[in-house]
Amino acid sequence: MMVFGPPDGEQLAHTRALFAQAHADAAPDPRVEALVVELIGRVAGKWTMLVLEFLTEHGTLRFTQLARLVEGISQKMLTQTLRQMERDGLLTRTVHPVVPPRVEYALTPRGLTLGAAFCGVWVWAAENLVEVEAARQRFDTKGQMP
Amino acid sequence: MMVFGPPDGEQLAHTRALFAQAHADAAPDPRVEALVVELIGRVAGKWTMLVLEFLTEHGTLRFTQLARLVEGISQKMLTQTLRQMERDGLLTRTVHPVVPPRVEYALTPRGLTLGAAFCGVWVWAAENLVEVEAARQRFDTKGQMP
DNA sequence: ATGCATGCTCTCCTTTTGGTAAGTATGTAT
DNA sequence: ATACATACTTACCAAAAGGAGAGCATGCAT
Numbered sequence: 001m002m003v004f005g006p007p008d009g010e011q012l013a014h015t016r017a018l019f020a021q022a023h024a025d026a027a028p029d030p031r032v033e034a035l036v037v038e039l040i041g042r043v044a045g046k047w048t049m050l051v052l053e054f055l056t057e058h059g060t061l062r063f064t065q066l067a068r069l070v071e072g073i074s075q076k077m078l079t080q081t082l083r084q085m086e087r088d089g090l091l092t093r094t095v096h097p098v099v100p101p102r103v104e105y106a107l108t109p110r111g112l113t114l115g116a117a118f119c120g121v122w123v124w125a126a127e128n129l130v131e132v133e134a135a136r137q138r139f140d141t142k143g144q145m146p
Numbered sequence: 147m148m149v150f151g152p153p154d155g156e157q158l159a160h161t162r163a164l165f166a167q168a169h170a171d172a173a174p175d176p177r178v179e180a181l182v183v184e185l186i187g188r189v190a191g192k193w194t195m196l197v198l199e200f201l202t203e204h205g206t207l208r209f210t211q212l213a214r215l216v217e218g219i220s221q222k223m224l225t226q227t228l229r230q231m232e233r234d235g236l237l238t239r240t241v242h243p244v245v246p247p248r249v250e251y252a253l254t255p256r257g258l259t260l261g262a263a264f265c266g267v268w269v270w271a272a273e274n275l276v277e278v279e280a281a282r283q284r285f286d287t288k289g290q291m292p
Numbered sequence: 293a294t295g296c297a298t299g300c301t302c303t304c305c306t307t308t309t310g311g312t313a314a315g316t317a318t319g320t321a322t
Numbered sequence: 323a324t325a326c327a328t329a330c331t332t333a334c335c336a337a338a339a340g341g342a343g344a345g346c347a348t349g350c351a352t
Contacts, residue, residue, distance in 0.1 A: 032271055032275055035275050035278065036195070036268055037195065039267070040186065040189060040195070040264075040267060045310095046183040046187070049182070049183065062329095063329055064329080074310075074311055074312075075329080075330070075331090076310080076311075076332090077311080079329080079331080080310095087281065088281055089282075089285075095329095098319090099318055099319040099320070099327085099328085100319080100327045100328040100329080101317090101327090101328050101329055103328085110274060113270060114270055116266075117270035118186075118266070119266065120267075121186060121263050121266075124263035125181045125182040125185060128260075129177060129178055129181050131235065132181065132234050134235075135234055135235030136234060139232065139233040191340095209298075210299080220341055221299080221301090222300095222302090222341075222342090223339095223341080225299080226340095241299095245298085245347095245350070246349080247297090247298050248298080249298085
């Protein structure tokens with residue numbers, strides 16, 4: 001699926017206008033900038049995004065279920081990730097006072113919309129994966145023979 | 147501006163459907179997942195996003211111009227950020243063989259669309275900034291008095 | 293000869309990040 | 323009495339990120 005062709009002026013201008021508009025609307029506030037950077041940084045940690053993904057798919061999950069799904073994550077990182085997301089109001093943490101303890105996590109509406117907001121990036125990556133990899137190869141090989 | 151109300155089932159289902167659809171379309175490939183994580187991680191480094199921003203706004207910029215605009219960045223980080231973006235085909239680097247050297251950077255169409263893809267996150271942050279900060283305060287203050 | 297401007301690169305050092313492994317609390321099962 | 327399960331927390335350590343500052347190549351101006 002070709003989303004954009006050659007550096008066509010019209011397409012470019014359109015994309016630029018979209019971007020500039022969003023910035024004009026939303027970005028004069030440095031606090032927004034800070035939140036975006038911090039938030040993206042968090043989501044980028046690879047764990048947050050995976051948690052977001054699994055909770056979106058499954059609805060509600062327990063600590064150990066998440067630990068199994070997000071394979072490779074340590075308990076420490078899972079706890080940390082979940083706490084941060086809870087603090088930001090992205091998910092709810094429900095402790096059932098039983099033994100052994102049972103804690104359930106579920107996204108809030110705000111968590112769901114954040115997941116949706118990252119869809120654009122997902123789609124971009126899927127659409128551009130091949131081209132990016134090709135670009136990297138070109139970049140890495142050229143310059144090796146003088 | 148209220149974008150979503152209480153945990154209304156319909157809204158939730160809709161958002162979830164959007165997210166799940168995008169994932170069904172784009173995410174079965176682990177390479178996509180890896181690229182998304184890596185890419186978001188990069189953009190999150192706060193420098194990449196700023197460079198993306200300024201180049202979107204200004205079109206073409208020289209090294210020193212970028213260094214001035216992206217205040218706080220070190221030469222090392224600016225160079226590194228620009229090289230990575232060039233490698234990924236997000237921007238072009240044009241060296242003019244004059245003295246003193248003159249190097250110009252401009253986004254490729256792919257760089258522009260990536261910027262556009264991050265708009266969703268940007269908008270989300272602007273819309274949810276107040277609520278997220280409130281949620282953090284609530285989280286931080288509760289639990290301090292037993 | 294000296295200095296300056298640009299766009300880097302390289303080294304050193306500090307901060308941050310993240311993993312491993314162990315410990316904790318609690319009640320139930322054996 | 324002992325072991326176990328769950329959901330953490332804490333201490334320690336290694337790796338990675340990132341900032342400061344110096345060095346470098348080049349040619350023109352003084």
